[in-house]
Amino acid sequence: MTLTGQDAEPGQLVEMSWDPITRIIGNLGIYTKIDFANRRVAECHSTSSIFRGYSVFMKGKDPRDAGFITSRICGICGDNHTTCSIYAQNMAYGIKTPPLAENIINLGEAAEYLFDHTIFQDNLVFADYCEAMVKDTNPSVLARAENTEAPHAGVHGYKTIADIMRAFNPFEGEIYREALKISRTTREMFCLMEGRHVHPSTLYPGGVGTMPSPTVFTDYQSRLIDILDFVKKAVALNDDVFDFFYEALPGYEEVGRRRVLLGCWGAFQNPDVVDYKYEHMTDWGRAMGVTPGIVVDGKLLTTDLVEINLGMRILLGSSYYEDWTAEEPFVTHDPLGNPVDIRHPWNQTTLPAPGKRDFDDRYSWVMSPRWFDKASGEHLALDTGGGPFARLYTTALAGLVDTPYVKSTGHSVQINLPRSRELPEQTLEWNIPQWSNAIERNRARVYFVAYAAAMAVKFLEDSMAAVRAGDTKVFTDFDVPDEAIGCGFHEAVRGVLSHHMVIRDGKIANYHPYPPTPWNASPRDSYGTPGPYEDAVQDMPIFEENGPDNFRGVDIMRAVRSFDPCLPCGVHMYLGNGRSIEKLHSPMFGADRG
């Protein structure tokens, strides 16, 4: 490609901002300084400007209301919150749930992944890769795409890469429109299990209210069969488009790239193992259908949910909150006797103090979640890879998942999809890629769609077997104790999700959800460690052919959207942008990429 922007003086930075960012859920602004001469992003800050105060107004409420309330945190994955809340409540109330209830929740959550990843990828992300966009930002790339045959044309039916890009065009393109339809079928699957999308009606602590009639599973199964061809084609065409970008734009692996620092909190409880006792959490965590874990530089640090739990730290920067370290802790030790830090969510007190956006003083409501690594003494700024990337990564390395449909090999994940109307039975393999970057986060998303579909086949088999054998129990009654604590770990669609609850006098004394976005979108913490978005975008090369006058920022938006930003999840986040500019250094990186 040709370099534009050569007119800009070397070292001169141009301020570019996008506020609000479109095609995401919630309110996010991205503020950058771009060095057009060297074709790179010199600086990036992310902001979010909404504060609603869940952890404040939940205090004093009935603990059983928590699942209903926290669903309303997020309008696209609210059910992940309800599920996580129910996991935390089951622990607090000491409930062993009926296995069928767990399978029904697993089927609902699988449908949520199918729906949400599809609508996000095909209707929101692909607008950045569609013909109309590429024509405007990289005409030479589109020209090349017109002449590049799609390697998997035999599977998905699109002859060239440009044909795929045309099918991505918003509202008009074939894939765009088909994906909206699939997003409806998968939401129907969801509603069969959890009642309503996106705030479920049939999930309760103790189980579900869903009627486990044979019909409800038949209706789910027929819809699952309906979408399998779409899923298989989606994997093939995603691979074609993303491989093409690497090929057409050498160096594109640097877009959105950061160190491999991933967290995954696990998904799909194993009904045979989970008893929700904290004392057994290590075991039932490792039995989950997606393995929890932390990966640093390609190495699996842990798969132990107890260790993951105890390492959580919520750090403050220069923010609109007052610190809570002077408050009395709620939980000094976990049920195993391990000490719990004052910066752990169980002990957090949210004390908001709104003020003007002042970049020299208080400019953010930063509550940066970090994971304290005892071995290195570092507070790790983990990201979720947008969800699927970390899920596949930890599951692949851990070698624990072994079902007829999804299997971890220790270095990859194998996914078996049954025969569908047009295409034969298929085994897909997701291999650990070389980079943690925008393209690999996006690619992992479609592989996880296949993963969720394959797991749904298993949950369906198990559920139907139970129902046909006469087991229809879906709910266990319980009492709310006067004093209790609980924690839930789950994977929201876009990554790690935890809920921590403290009950006193039978009421909520403290409740802190930590969804993926505070992890991904947090700016520099009190130790000076930047958050993942900023880290991934800062120093990133620019490939767009437009200069400063008609610059659209598509590479930056691709990097940011690859994390699947979902800002309502930034419950505690109220990031300001740090407009104060650090001294400009102008490395030559990116200049040779034209």
Next chain:
Amino acid sequence: MTVAPAPDRPATSERGFEEMHILWISEGMSCDGDTVSITASSQPSIEDVVTGMIPGLPKVHLHNKVLSPTLGGEEFLAPFRAAARGELEPFILVIEGSIPNENINGDGYWSSFGNDPETGEPLTLNWWIDRLAPKAWAVVAVGTCATYGGIHAMAGNPTGCMGLADYLGWDFRSAGALPIVNIPGCPVQPENFMETLTWVLHHAAGSAPPPPLDAQLRPQWIFGRTVHEGCDRAGYYEQGDFSKDYNSPKCQVKIGCWGPVVNCNVPKRGWMNGVGGCPNVGGICIGCTMPGFPDKFMPFMDMPPGSSLSSMIVKPYGSFVRRMRGITNRTANSEPKWRHNNEALTTGYDPRYRPGLEPGAPADMESKEINA
């Protein structure tokens, strides 16, 4: 006709508009769940409305953050800025999320939508509403947060947020002489919204009267009946046969369902394409369409206080029960009094609250009415 954005005279056909912009702001206290929800509708679908598949509608230009093909920032904000300057009309303003009280936070702000180009400071949602609502041909509030305040306006909330009508006034009239059109639901039932929007657009085209609204500004044909009246489990109620826990397929009134006093069509219509719902599929009705949501329905999983009486005497005293339910329905149809745009926060906000210590009670929490 092809031109719409003339500053003075909107393009009109003989009877109505041939083009209509939809300026959709979800920057209230929201989760964007209503935007997500409406994409589930295929009766009609949003893409069919946008691409002109529905006969008789004006050409629709949708400006919604989640669905926008733009990359964001100024290219997305352009039509909103033009409308605020009076240079883009006609438009329907759709507000999603509750309206924060920006009078109680000093120099701070609770929610913003773009920045002031002069100062770089955030522009609040309220700033936009103040400028856009009077110019809008119609104003639509989508979801329970925007209509009445909803979950974020719960007792103890820090933002003092409220519904759009609490902010603009219940007697507000748009430039097209319409009251605010409220379509509640948490989130909004997808087809309820798309159907109402389509009616409003037909009205814009001059081919339909305005949609009929009730006293809470809801579409009458959608919210005119209760959950209970549309629920296929109501027969068990009549027989005095109730679920004791969530394993049972019977009437859930004794385990938390508020269906008898809640205005909503979901058990009848299903959640989408006739699939799913609430008590009809085992999910208690928590009153999420109602002005009194959530406070008047909490704790959700307990039996509504009056239902033991009404469920005991259901058979001999049907008309008495109907009258008692009417009283509760009126209470559920009114908002708590702390949802206002005054200078002081009266939600009972207390971030240091701990059970056992004196809780910060909302200033005017009404005692829960009975007779569900």
